[in-house]
Each structure stands twice: as structure tokens, then as C-alpha cells.
Amino acid sequence: MAMGDSFSFIRDGSETGDTPVESGYQPASAEEARRRGDAALRQGKFEEAFRYYKLAIQMDSGNSERYMQLGDAYAYADQPARALAYYQRARKMNPRDPEPYFALGEIYRRYGRYDAAIAYFKRAIEYGANNAFVQFKYAEALALSQQYAQAVEAGRAAVNHEPSNGFYRFWLADLLEQLGNVEEAMHEMEIATLLNPEDDYYHFRYGLLCIENNQLLRAVECFERALSLKPQRALYLTLLGDVYMLLNETHQAERAYQRAGELDSYDRAELQRARRLAGLDNEKRHPQPEDTSR
Numbered sequence: 435m436a437m438g439d440s441f442s443f444i445r446d447g448s449e450t451g452d453t454p455v456e457s458g459y460q461p462a463s464a465e466e467a468r469r470r471g472d473a474a475l476r477q478g479k480f481e482e483a484f485r486y487y488k489l490a491i492q493m494d495s496g497n498s499e500r501y502m503q504l505g506d507a508y509a510y511a512d513q514p515a516r517a518l519a520y521y522q523r524a525r526k527m528n529p530r531d532p533e534p535y536f537a538l539g540e541i542y543r544r545y546g547r548y549d550a551a552i553a554y555f556k557r558a559i560e561y562g563a564n565n566a567f568v569q570f571k572y573a574e575a576l577a578l579s580q581q582y583a584q585a586v587e588a589g590r591a592a593v594n595h596e597p598s599n600g601f602y603r604f605w606l607a608d609l610l611e612q613l614g615n616v617e618e619a620m621h622e623m624e625i626a627t628l629l630n631p632e633d634d635y636y637h638f639r640y641g642l643l644c645i646e647n648n649q650l651l652r653a654v655e656c657f658e659r660a661l662s663l664k665p666q667r668a669l670y671l672t673l674l675g676d677v678y679m680l681l682n683e684t685h686q687a688e689r690a691y692q693r694a695g696e697l698d699s700y701d702r703a704e705l706q707r708a709r710r711l712a713g714l715d716n717e718k719r720h721p722q723p724e725d726t727s728r
Contacts, residue, residue, distance in 0.1 A: 501521070543555075566595035643712075
């Protein structure tokens with residue numbers, strides 16, 4: 435499980451493409467066996483793939499990477515117990531290699547074993563995997579285990595490693611908002627929108643933060659940007675109407691609600707969540723009754 439791009443060996447077909455797998459074929463080298471295994475895995479032929487990866491191990495048993503490749507295959511095939519076994523073998527063969535620790539952390543995180551995941555991610559970082567992606571995965575596991583202060587620290591480390599990656603800033607902003615640090619959340623979310631100007635959802639979430647921080651004119655700008663990317667999104671139009679109501683611009687609000695029309699069940703649920711995030715579920719601040727906000 436490559437750090438930075440899980441299961442990239444499946445998505446990258448540059449070496450083998452969709453070359454059909456020959457059942458019973460005996461490869462001439464461990465690397466050829468690995469390539470055959472990759473091809474089989476891409477074709478969904480799991481047992482065939484496992485056989486080739488095991489052949490690679492037999493032909494190159496002193497190489498911990500061969501055990502990682504088989505572990506990745508089992509993880510991809512949703513067989514976590516077998517994946518863990520081969521990752522552990524790779525770890526024991528090369529105890530200062532960060533890759534097995536990261537892979538173990540990913541498996542444990544995926545199945546809700548957050549304490550174990552945190553321990554393995556931390557070890558991966560200690561052994562040199564100190565990059566944005568691993569720091570993000572570490573932060574994610576910390577947040578899931580409700581270790582929020584450490585999660586924020588790791589999230590900031592991910593941002594510092596890749597300051598031009600809007601996703602890490604968006605994730606950090608979302609966590610900071612949940613923890614009540616709205617000012618820093620706004621700062622990170624604003625940069626995220628600047629880095630990802632074509633992502634309507636980023637603008638929308640920044641707009642919610644602006645409402646929460648009582649920057650209503652800026653919230654209007656955010657929703658307008660989101661609507662320039664998705665002009666008829668009823669959710670965005672309804673929240674725009676809410677902001678205009680807060681600004682006492684009733685005509686503009688009614689126009690936005692009319693453009694939104696009838697919200698489907700998904701958008702109604704999203705609207706409820708968005709209003710809660712923005713602090714609009716408070717009756718003293720709610721712009722108007724729920725049944726007329728369409």
C-alpha cells in the first residue's frame with residue numbers, strides 16, 4: 435500500500451496494461467511474476483494474482499517488498515487478516531522501513547482499530563514517512579479516536595508539507611470548525627477555495643463559515659461563486675436566501691427561494707445540516723420558518 439497513493443499498483447497500468455493472464459504460466463523472474471500479479475489483480479482475478487505474488491516471494495524471498503505486494507493484493511481484495519500477516523512479515527524483515535507501518539496503519543484505520551492505526555502511523559513518520567499524506571492519515575485517525583488536539587497538530591503538519599494542496603487545508607478547516615476555532619477555520623477554508631477555485635463545495639462551506647462568523651456579505655459572495663459553478667443547486671440557492679433574509683433584503687431572499695424551488699429529500703437533509711453548521715438552527719437567528727424556505 436504505497437504511501438501517498440493507496441493501491442497505485444492497480445490504477446497504474448503503464449507496465450502491463452490489460453495483458454491477459456495465462457493460467458499456469460511460469461514467469462522467468464520475480465519481477466515478471468509481480469507484473470503478472472498486477473495484471474491479474476486489475477482483471478479481478480484475485481486467486482491468479484495471489485499465486486503470482488507468492489511465486490515472486492519464492493523467487494526473491496529476501497526482499498520485503500515482495501511481501502508488501504502480496505499484502506497490498508489481499509488488502510485490495512478485502513482480506514484484511516491475510517494482508518496484515520504479510521505486512522507484519524515485511525515489517526519484521528525490514529523494521530526501519532516506514533512502508534509496512536503505514537500499510538498496517540491503513541488496515542487498522544479502515545476497520546476501526548484507531549489506537550493501533552495511530553501507533554503504526556506514528557512509527558511510519560518516525561522512520562521517515564514524514565510527508566503530507568501520511569501526516570493527514572495520522573491526523574484522520576487521531577480525529578476519529580477523538581484526540582482532537584493532536585489531530586489538529588498533525589493536520590497542520592500535513593498543510594505545512596504541502597501548502598498548495600487545498601484538500602488538506604479544507605480538512606483542517608472542517609476539524610477546526612467542529613472544535614469551535616472559527617477564525618482559524620475561516621483562514622484555512624479561504625485559502626482552500628483560492629487553491630481550488632472550481633470546487634463549488636469549497637465555496638459553499640466557506641460561505642457557511644462566513645455566516646457563523648457574521649460576515650454576511652462575504653457569505654453572499656461565496657454562495658454566488660458556488661452558484662456560478664452549479665447554477666441551479668437548490669441547496670446553495672436556499673442558503674443564499676437565508677443570508678439575504680439576515681440582511682433584511684426580503685426581495686432578494688424571495689427571489690433566491692423561488693429559484694431553488696422544491697428541495698428533494700437529499701437536499702432537505704443537507705440543508706438541515708448546513709443550517710446547523712452555520713448556526714442558523716437557532717430560532718432567534720433562523721431567517722424564516724422551514725416550510726417557506728423553498
